Amino acid sequence: MRFEISRVMDTIEQRLTTDITLAQAVVDLAEVARFVALDGGRPINLLRLGMVVDALSRYLIDAGAMLYPVAGREVLSEAALTSKERMVLGRWADDGLIEVTPVVADRPAEIADFTGLPLVVVRELPPQAKTRFPWIADSPERLLRLTPRAGGAVLTPGGEPMPPKDGKERLVIRGQATLPIVPPDPKDKTEEKEMAEPSPAEPPAEDAPADAPAEDAPKEPVAAEKGGRPDGLQSFTARGAQRFGRTRVVRRRFTRADPSGVGASLMAREWRCKEPECPAFGPIRRIGQPVPRMRAGLPACPRHGEAVKDIGPRPAAFAVAIVVDDLARRRFVVSAEHPVIVGREPSDPDDISVAAWLHEAAAAWIAKEHVKLEVKAGRLQVTDTSENGTLIWKRSTPDIKEETERIYRKSYQLDGWDSIELYTGVELVVGDHRLQTVVGSEPASVLLDAPTVALRLVD
């Protein structure tokens, strides 16, 4: 079993980051590791972090979802952890995959405030956090509440657990299809008022699940036709949602808020900690930086507590998702300092291979090094280096009718909601700019090698 546990830890590790460009949610690591209700096992268990990764994947319908864990320093020497777990934690901390800080307090909420990332919550947040960050009360969709479900965990937007209707817990989704647009229900007026705006960009109504079988189609007419507003929360809870099989749905989940003013200025700069070995703000760090912690009005290193030095503007960086058959499979960062080559088999292992998701025809079409992505003048640029060319899907906004341009051995600067198609169904999409998503098959679990029996055996 030890071997499997190591493999699971390695798989979980690939989904952790403190690079704010790559991360998709923030969590207090110890709160999750101590959340016994998730599996009924021992008092603290690092595998529970994998459950959060899985839950985030299902929430975002993103098989490559990336989590930003914050851990109090004492967790690293927690006697109730296995020696293997302590070793893994130490490695993650050194590699900057988790943030270690002497006192966690409201640090996860602070990161969520500075970056706009959603905050995974297990318990009620402390009153100080609510005072410091009014959005905790005003924008509850920015909180993703973690609750146990069928041997795993689910994330429910809205912070507070919703009361089940008719005794049935149908307000929680587990990757099943959701209705893209729900007409306003007069009975739900109050509820609707309390619900925050979904992401500002609304994909077109034509992206509604037109390919759903008629008998499975929702009875409700499409809201846009009636001038109704799509909303954030109802799309999770829509009646009939469970009955969809493999259906295209428009993304309507909260993914990221605007950073706060302080956060925006902190994220605009690059910072340096006095400790040369600092995994967060030291010169040895290889991945993009986190945001400093504010201490007495000064940006400070979360690990070492001392003020960090402003060493210049932060290089522009973009998160890019590999989307195959409308499901995001993996995320990576392209920055001014680190161009990335994407293809079937790039010669440098640090570049990105899409081989794992290709069927025969796609593999024959896509070159070993198909495109080069780099940041030029603050914008993402793609250069085709293939034999067959690359298709650019051009969209200035998500709901504009697409135009395409085929590029061959030349460069193109991406703008707005443009995406890059290497082969039909194999796309590179900037950030969270997916227009639709196929559900029905859930993203694979990072805990595949750790069935319940493994979880028990660690005891």
Ligand SMILES: [Zn+2]
């Ligand atoms: Zn430091």
